[in-house]
Amino acid sequence: MEIFSDLMMGMSVALHPANLLYLLVGAFVGMTIGVIPGFGPAAGIALLLPVTFGMDPVGAVMMLSAIYYGAMYGGSITAILINTPGDAGSVASTLDGFPLAQQGRAGPALVMQAVASFTGGTVGVILITLLAPLFSQVARNFGPPEYFLLAIMGMLTLIVMIGGNWRLGVISALIGFALGTVGVDLESGRSRYTFGSAELIGGINFIPVAIGLFGLGELFFAFYSGSHKKRDGEMLTYDGKSNFWPNARDFIETRFTLVRGSIIGFVVGVIPGAGAAIAALIAYSVERSVSPRPENFGKGEMAGLVAPEAANNAASSGAMIPLLTLGIPGSASTAILLAAFLMWGLRPGPLLMEQNPEFAWGLIASMYLGNMALLLISIFAIPVFVLILKVPYRILAPLVVVVCTLGTFSVNSSYMEMYIMLGAGVIGFFMRLYGFSPAAVVLALVLGPLAEESLRQTLTISRGSFGIFITRPASLSIIVVTIALLVLLPLIQLYGQRVRKPKAS
Amino acid sequence: MRLIFMIAVLAAGLLYTFYAFNTLNFLSASGRLGPGFFPQILGLGIVSMTLISVITEARRMRATTNYFAAPADAFPGSALLIICMSVLYLIGLRLFGAIPGSIVFLLAMFWMISRGKPILNTVIAVMAPVLIYLLFRQLLSASMPEGLIPLPF
The missing domain is CATH 1.20.58 (Methane Monooxygenase Hydroxylase; Chain G, domain 1)
Structure with a gap:
């Protein structure tokens, strides 16, 4: 009952007209950003962060969160219509989404995608409502050793999920940690790597790095890939004339798929570092193995679209649990959200729900409303998003450079940060090109100071002994879970690759 | 590479x-x-x-033979172009400020990569920076690059 009354209090905050407006704007802008190929939630939040500066903190965070899960909805539209996932979480949606569009069922695919995203998102928020207070209770017993291990767990799972060359993932994470050491060391008061610059005393600001890596870096890579050479609306498979609404069979056949995908997505989303992409892939694999028609997967099976869509949206909700209750982001997007929280003076962690109930419950309540708004926007604004998709990249790209640059400057009126953003953009481009991980850099940049501080505190408490990590039951549990994840996740990934291979062939 | x-x-x-x-x-x-x-x-x-x-x-x-050759379907020249133009844009912002610097950058970019519709390109190149400036400066009270060279606008 206490949860219900807290949720009602949160609903009263979320339903404030100004907050509701920010929520709707965030949902629409998030979807629009998600529709632009290559721009995922991380770039969206980083780009729009400066726009929220004049707002009330609760409304601002609601808007940024709406951009976060709105971009997850939008990324799937491009996956279905032009076979280009808006972000990694939508990769699995191309497997059956695009074949459905090729068969003239783009309309039903888009509507079912919206329904699946709504179900996944809403199931995820219901589970947040029920589980977040429990997580907070458990996390109250955590001290510096546990926080250090959680930060390392998030980094390790992210690196494992990068797949391919894990060594490049580790180097990316170390670069992020190294960037996090720039500025004054809070314990000794000693400047590190500032080289006499007053602007670096407070450390490297996170926003220009994130905008550079995810905004400009992606854009430079799109130029390298030739996106600006494509003709207007190339590959677009939606004519707006075919049957728009799904039939009853689509709904009946996927009713259990929705539930399975949502639960799998949420569980995977809670694991720091695992993320929406792996959640969608696992849900797709599971769905194929329980389907009576597994041979149809990859050829336009509705369940093959619904499962990853429900999962990636549930995962984005699940990722809010470690963020809100532990203050540990599990992905680049939630890392940027954490930076936004901190900028507004809100410190996520076990005490957030107790000390800032209006904010915490207001945010959770806003996610219910946001998902409802996104369902309606997804279905009724499809023609608008198709129009956005028709804007040639060669027009869009220079405008994005202008928004990134002016947005970065507006944060601290700093030319230095503009140069940092451009430098991060160029480095992000090469990282993307050569298999490094910009997401690991950003996550490590945010987690770095936390990891360093908690490790130093831990070793001070233990008088230099690392044995403290195995003598404390909570620390030992985190180590066991981390080892289990490091073994399990690559196996799941291998299974996912085997599922994708027949499609590729 | x-x-x-x-x-x-x-x-x-x-x-x-x-x-x-x-x-x-x-x-x-x-x-x-x-x-x-x-x-x-x-x-x-x-x-x-x-x-x-x-x-x-x-x-x-x-x-590997031809290790330094870019893949056949890649456009390294285009990537280099947008990177160099972004560097020049930052210099332009420092010198001329937000609106003039952005307009010049957009016009130059459109001229190089999207020549088909000059009137539409010009309208976008002028309107977009003005709208962004109004959003940040007037609506959100955020600061914008002023530029070292004093201009009458």
């Missing part, structure tokens, strides 16, 4: 590590972990991991 990027990362890692060992103390005066503790560990990690990657990549390079 990946080898060159890795060598650049290795060089940066060596500088970072040199600074950590040369300037920052591992322990503080009171015997606690000092400001160099974390950077020294990180520096050694970056250098060792990157060194292994450089050696692996160098072996791959030797085994």
Whole structure:
């Protein structure tokens, strides 16, 4: 009952007209950003962060969160219509989404995608409502050793999920940690790597790095890939004339798929570092193995679209649990959200729900409303998003450079940060090109100071002994879970690759 | 080309590590972990991991013909163009300020990569910076680059 009354209090905050407006704007802008190929939630939040500066903190965070899960909805539209996932979480949606569009069922695919995203998102928020207070209770017993291990767990799972060359993932994470050491060391008061610059005393600001890596870096890579050479609306498979609404069979056949995908997505989303992409892939694999028609997967099976869509949206909700209750982001997007929280003076962690109930419950309540708004926007604004998709990249790209640059400057009126953003953009481009991980850099940049501080505190408490990590039951549990994840996740990934291979062939 | 990027990362890692060992103390005066503790560990990690990657990549390079050639479907020239234009844009902003700098940048970019519709391009190049300026400066009270050269607008 206490949860219900807290949720009602949160609903009263979320339903404030100004907050509701920010929520709707965030949902629409998030979807629009998600529709632009290559721009995922991380770039969206980083780009729009400066726009929220004049707002009330609760409304601002609601808007940024709406951009976060709105971009997850939008990324799937491009996956279905032009076979280009808006972000990694939508990769699995191309497997059956695009074949459905090729068969003239783009309309039903888009509507079912919206329904699946709504179900996944809403199931995820219901589970947040029920589980977040429990997580907070458990996390109250955590001290510096546990926080250090959680930060390392998030980094390790992210690196494992990068797949391919894990060594490049580790180097990316170390670069992020190294960037996090720039500025004054809070314990000794000693400047590190500032080289006499007053602007670096407070450390490297996170926003220009994130905008550079995810905004400009992606854009430079799109130029390298030739996106600006494509003709207007190339590959677009939606004519707006075919049957728009799904039939009853689509709904009946996927009713259990929705539930399975949502639960799998949420569980995977809670694991720091695992993320929406792996959640969608696992849900797709599971769905194929329980389907009576597994041979149809990859050829336009509705369940093959619904499962990853429900999962990636549930995962984005699940990722809010470690963020809100532990203050540990599990992905680049939630890392940027954490930076936004901190900028507004809100410190996520076990005490957030107790000390800032209006904010915490207001945010959770806003996610219910946001998902409802996104369902309606997804279905009724499809023609608008198709129009956005028709804007040639060669027009869009220079405008994005202008928004990134002016947005970065507006944060601290700093030319230095503009140069940092451009430098991060160029480095992000090469990282993307050569298999490094910009997401690991950003996550490590945010987690770095936390990891360093908690490790130093831990070793001070233990008088230099690392044995403290195995003598404390909570620390030992985190180590066991981390080892289990490091073994399990690559196996799941291998299974996912085997599922994708027949499609590729 | 990946080898060159890795060598650049290795060089940066060596500088970072040199600074950590040369300037920052591992322990503080009171015997606690000092400001160099974390950077020294990180520096050694970056250098060792990157060194292994450089050696692996160098072996791959030797085994590959045309290692430095870009893939046939890639546009390295276009990527270089947008990067150089972005550098010039930042210089333009510093000199002329937000609106004139952005208009010139957009006009130049459209002229180079989207020549088909000059009138539409000009309208977008003028309107977009003005709208962004109004949004940030007037609506959100955020500051915009003013420019070193005083202009009447």
